[in-house]
Amino acid sequence: MSEPVDRLPQTRVSYESPTFDDPGPTPLDLFRRWYDEAAEHIREPNAMTVSTLDEWGPTSRIVLLKGVDAPGFVFFTDYDSDKGRQLRADPRVALNFPWHDMHRQIRVRGLAEVVAPEDSDSYFAMRPRGSQIAATVSRQSRIVGDRAQMRAEYDAAAARLEGREVPRPESWGGFRVRAFEIEFWQGQRNRFHDRWVFRRSDGSHEPAALSQASAWTPVRLYP
Numbered sequence: 001m002s003e004p005v006d007r008l009p010q011t012r013v014s015y016e017s018p019t020f021d022d023p024g025p026t027p028l029d030l031f032r033r034w035y036d037e038a039a040e041h042i043r044e045p046n047a048m049t050v051s052t053l054d055e056w057g058p059t060s061r062i063v064l065l066k067g068v069d070a071p072g073f074v075f076f077t078d079y080d081s082d083k084g085r086q087l088r089a090d091p092r093v094a095l096n097f098p099w100h101d102m103h104r105q106i107r108v109r110g111l112a113e114v115v116a117p118e119d120s121d122s123y124f125a126m127r128p129r130g131s132q133i134a135a136t137v138s139r140q141s142r143i144v145g146d147r148a149q150m151r152a153e154y155d156a157a158a159a160r161l162e163g164r165e166v167p168r169p170e171s172w173g174g175f176r177v178r179a180f181e182i183e184f185w186q187g188q189r190n191r192f193h194d195r196w197v198f199r200r201s202d203g204s205h206e207p208a209a210l211s212q213a214s215a216w217t218p219v220r221l222y223p
């Protein structure tokens with residue numbers, strides 16, 4: 001159990017982990033290894049924060065990672081939602097995987113791009129029908145009167161689409177985050193944590209394939 005809010009200054013968890021002295025050759029190898037370890041210990045390790053920018057500053061929300069490969073990290077959303085509009089106007093993005101229970105955190109900085117429509121089609125087709133109908137009706141991030149209105153719109157769409165495949169709404173699909181920096185953090189005793197950050201070997205802030213060892217140089221940071 002944790003302390004209640006009025007004991008925040010006294011709330012303290014001590015971290016101890018195996019040593020983390022070798023980040024390995026590529027960020028993809030390390031991410032995959034840590035992800036598989038997280039999958040054994042953590043519920044929804046694929047829940048990550050996605051931070052975007054608008055004219056007023058940064059804003060974050062949680063979304064689910066649906067794939068990671070050499071080009072980047074993929075998630076799905078409504079392109080006309082606040083985050084969708086923000087990313088289409090300014091692709092600069094940050095991800096955070098907060099795996100507290102393992103005393104680990106992974107931070108990603110990069111640029112978001114819309115995935116190929118076929119990739120959005122194939123993932124949409126895999127979703128449960130109810131989620132497909134909800135995505136058809138929802139105008140994510142816009143104001144709605146009440147739950148009854150949402151329900152009525154859902155029921156109308158379900159009736160209209162009865163017996164048919166639900167087509168993917170054009171405004172719904174994936175983003176891929178192409179990274180130029182990835183940090184792996186592991187908590188250690190005395191707050192003397194391990195931090196390894198993979199930066200671009202050429203010093204640029206251009207995204208690179210996560211599997212290409214020559215593109216990345218890992219450096220250790222003070223905690």
Ligand SMILES: Cc1cc2nc3c(=O)[nH]c(=O)nc-3n(C[C@H](O)[C@H](O)[C@H](O)COP(=O)(O)O)c2cc1C
Pocket residue numbers: 047061062063064065075076077078081082083084140141
């Ligand atoms: C555990 C969890 C998983 C979520 N997964 C997604 C997701 O995969 N895609 C998505 O669009 N929103 C997801 N959301 C909802 C977002 O956090 C957010 O409320 C929504 O996308 C609207 O954000 P926006 O107004 O900034 O665009 C999730 C929320 C939680 C708590």
